[in-house]
Amino acid sequence: MAKFKLKKELKEWGVFLAIILTLYFTGLHTEVAAFAQRMVLATGIANPDTDPIEYKEKAAFDFTLTAMDGSRLDFETVKGKVVFINMWATWCAPCVGEMPTIQALYDTYKDKPDVVFALISFDKDPKKAKKFIQKKGYTLPVYFPNETQIPKVYESKGIPTTFVIDKEGYIAYKKVGIANYESESFAEFMDKLLAN
Secondary structure, three states: OOOHHHHHHHHHHHHHHHHHHHHHHHHHHHHHHHHHHHHHHOOOOOOOOOOOOOOOEEOOOOOEEEEOOOOOEEHHHOOOEEEEEEEEOOOOOOHHHHHHHHHHHHHHHHHOOOEHHHHHHHHOOHHHHHHHHHHOOOOOOOOOOOOOOOOOOOOOOOEEEEEEOOOOOOOEEEEEEEOOOOOOOHHHHHHHHHOO
């Protein structure tokens, strides 16, 4: 009886290990983890706070980014606008998990001339990020760092990290970690920044 039980247990562990290895070697482990995190955000079981707290730090504009199409964004050109910056990567499950909420926010504000979105990918291979964005059907403006380093003020201990710069050129919001940017409080915050 004990031998049969041991065999059954080994078989179950073998199946579990096979699933884990398959997810890992196919690269689907990030997608599965991101899906789980998206479900947590959608259900509200654990809803990371996006309520902006008082945060004021001078933003930096002395750098350029390269878009997926190869064009350049000189950050000096976004001065005087509300700028939403999100630092992410395709291998980062929380980044991928919050992406649909950023797309929803972008869809709400994309036609407002005083709002700029810049999703900065830290994938080593830009083709991977481009393929991911196209596969998901996102229309978000994705950029890559280039020869000019991203200023120190935007450094973070992890990704995803999101910054929102106000019209006066101050970082009015900073969030390290996953968040739900479809929240009513975050939309109110964005509207308040636009009204000032």
